[in-house]
Amino acid sequence: MTKKNKKSKKTNKLELIPLGGVGEIGKNMFLLKYGKECIIMDAGLKFPDEAMLGVDIVIPDTSYLLEQNLNLLGIILTHGHEDHIGALPYMVEELNAPIYGTRLTLGLLEAKFIDNPVNEARMYEIHPDKTLELSPNFKLDFFRTNHSIPDSVGVAVETPEGTIVYTSDFKFDQTPVDGEITEYYKLAELGRKGVIAAIVDSTNADRPGYTLSEKEVGESINEIFRLSQSRVILATFASNIHRIQQVIDAAVRHNRKVCVVGRSIVNSVDISSELGYLKIPKGVLVDTDKISDLPPEMVVMITTGSQGEPMSALTRISQSEHRQVSINPGDTVIIAANPIPGNEKLVARTVNNLYQLKAEVIYQPVSGVHVSGHGSEEEIKMMLNLLRPEYVVPVHGEFRQQASCSKIAQKLGIAEEKVFLTKPGNVMEFSGGRGRMAGTVSAGRVLVDGFGVGDVGEIVIRDRQTLSEDGIVIIILAIDPDRNRVLAGPEIISRGFVYVREASDLLEGAKESLKKTVKKINNDQLQDWNKIKSKIRDSASSYFYDRTGRRPMIMPIIIDVPNDNDINK
């Protein structure tokens, strides 16, 4: 920060670098850099795909930022979803910068720090109508947006090289549940003054038309409550406060009591009620253990598990494994979400289980119990026409959606070369009113497994892959190196390969075959452990493949047993 005044404006360029949030779902993080100063916008996590065996979460790689020794002025959070704030607990101490977010966003972030304690997190509230000047080079203005969580904002960053606008997740909901419509006038004013680049939410760029209003979901829910004589159990995302509000409103209208089931949703209901984002009339909420005292037509349960997550309340309820709630025949279960890609089978399993318990399940996309929080093609057009950016940076969603966003921009007359389809680490440089792709810095994913952040990489994952496919066969040989003698073994032990009790012939045969392999090794070669191991590996590998068609990991272990080595001495 002390060097700031030494910089000459001419040599500095504005650099925009996605550290995540492009080319794959989630894990949003954008670095905006001018000279040695920079800000970060969002710091999200994503959940691992099925190939990242054993990995808990994936966070963006901030090594570039740390290695460059930049002056990080602040971390700006646009809303409280995991894919925008979830990585912070893993990097806040290292980044050591103030955090800015709206009230609800910070409220949800604080709850995360209870689960993942950090020594210090300096948090400051964003007031969407006030400018936040982090330095003369970084003046931030905010605009309220509509999304599937309250208190969402977009950011306009005024820099010496022009204004960068980051829409973050948005839709244009003309009838938002909380009445807070998008601040169109701010967007229009930004467009009038000039925007060098807009970072645009492309999640639904491949969907034609407009995304429906969240209010439509309220009407569907209301209609279900009106017609149903049974208990209603509704699963939604814990952070979808607007939807929870609509369920509560419908419950009040139809004289039902509401019970909130599941740790994360209880948490989010508590925080958002306390902060005034959720309005629950007195006497509406009931405890789970009071449900059985009420007639079925007076009960609503709001819960999690709309993605079929194995540990969630609805999943456990559907498997008759929930401690407090069980399905009664005739219960109506509403799954108010579409499956996130990759979760389809989990959701289907939950639905099948609920049908087995004779519940009515409302889960089809046509049922009107879910709308997306992201704008479709026409909303993206509207956003671009309001902002009128020189350059467009499609982000969020997958590459196919970003490519669709590029096509939308082109339909509006923006030249293809002014749309930057990027990957994490790609540098976009803006200077003198012109933008260009300017190389790549190190960026990518960091895998978190247990307490380990980044210690699980390609090699470990590849080993897990092999182990998961065909298991492991361990072959042990004890050798006395002094006298070049095999003292014991080969012993064979396997896991995840064959059912040992029914494969004794196979394993005995392997032992005999390996004994021959070992015998063929000359005594003077017993010094060369690598050679022995490789001979054992080849021999065992082809023995097992010929007989089983499988390729377990073969692990020869040679143990050195000198005569005088007794650790119990």
Added chain:
Amino acid sequence: MTKKNKKSKKTNKLELIPLGGVGEIGKNMFLLKYGKECIIMDAGLKFPDEAMLGVDIVIPDTSYLLEQNLNLLGIILTHGHEDHIGALPYMVEELNAPIYGTRLTLGLLEAKFIDNPVNEARMYEIHPDKTLELSPNFKLDFFRTNHSIPDSVGVAVETPEGTIVYTSDFKFDQTPVDGEITEYYKLAELGRKGVIAAIVDSTNADRPGYTLSEKEVGESINEIFRLSQSRVILATFASNIHRIQQVIDAAVRHNRKVCVVGRSIVNSVDISSELGYLKIPKGVLVDTDKISDLPPEMVVMITTGSQGEPMSALTRISQSEHRQVSINPGDTVIIAANPIPGNEKLVARTVNNLYQLKAEVIYQPVSGVHVSGHGSEEEIKMMLNLLRPEYVVPVHGEFRQQASCSKIAQKLGIAEEKVFLTKPGNVMEFSGGRGRMAGTVSAGRVLVDGFGVGDVGEIVIRDRQTLSEDGIVIIILAIDPDRNRVLAGPEIISRGFVYVREASDLLEGAKESLKKTVKKINNDQLQDWNKIKSKIRDSASSYFYDRTGRRPMIMPIIIDVPNDNDINK
């Protein structure tokens, strides 16, 4: 068969037992039994779900059939899809019964036997207009149906206890590509004469209305060909001969040459052309290596990979890894399929990769390039109204679709108790015009891994699961049992747990800690290997969990090293 005449009609009941095809996708197999005689309808495989690590395919369990020593009169195949014929190569020798199928079905089955040779398979062609009398108790009639593969039939089995109808996969396509409309008159006649039970395809029972005709796909494809000036690459299922025919017809109309890419689709095009199910005018097909000689607007490639299958042609093309075909910018790629549940991410990856290569990709459900081969709600109603069965057995699809089929039947006035929602092994008994659930026999899934059929079970899969999550830590101790001495170790080796090169402190620390654990063991306890192992396991497990939050498989191995044991002697 010799005992047939000794049976008294009164003691025999007709039993219908699903061995697969209920409660989960695929793996269709139905056993119909009367006294000691029985037939099997279909013998399908399914692909493993993500939890069945390393498993190649899943087939039905036929142990009940074999243990009961039944007289299997025949195996009836309704059409040539994997989920109806794919398990046969793994069980045909054991079942040792004649196989019946239509011409194309047997043609496709023969090709499977080339890949999975069997000693003998007696195959007989079904002529849909001829009765097949397997015994006085089993008279089979067939009716042509519409499905996404030609030569599909349903089966009506006349038995002493009434007629069972198995619709197998069907839709009512009023404008089928090959002009072979469903034989409605046969269905109506069956209904008139009386059907005791109908086994009904429920795959799309949760979709309202009617399924569109395959011809609609032809029109969409034709329109794309008409408008496109680029090469067109279309991916579909290899066995969807009607669709391939329509692509060829459109190609001829728009003066394009057709190149077939991918082993399975070349195979299926060969078989169906040879048998007359596919009509390709001379000069339309070209070899892959001739494509580059043609202008782009004259090229169509038909290929596989519509499900994003890792080894398929389109997947390799999308990853620029195909030996002969690569994407040119502007190529139009049509993915003429919906993702099967579980494949969504694979398909999305292929689409993203194709966009990266600057192809136009047509993959959205709204694009009209795919229709289902299964009938929707109104078609199921029509089927039930034609057959007018006493009892309904919803099969295919998942439980939720079978439950939807039950509701459809109830809408038509069939009582809920006359709809049997079953699981594999459930016995339905029909006698004197009445049906009832009559217990359960052993049935279920058999896992095939490599050459092993059924040798991989719960324990092996559970071990693979543990190994895939956090890897394995092997701890070796060499003991001289005679003198109760530890001769070497503990040595620690890990795979899939941590990156060893960066975890030397962790592993060294573990070694020191385990040395202490071993030292605490009294010499006289060194005889009790189980106790030593359990102490090592507990100690290592908590050491690693405290430091990494992970729970690798801990595998203590004790090796016995007597002085005189030298296999090299």
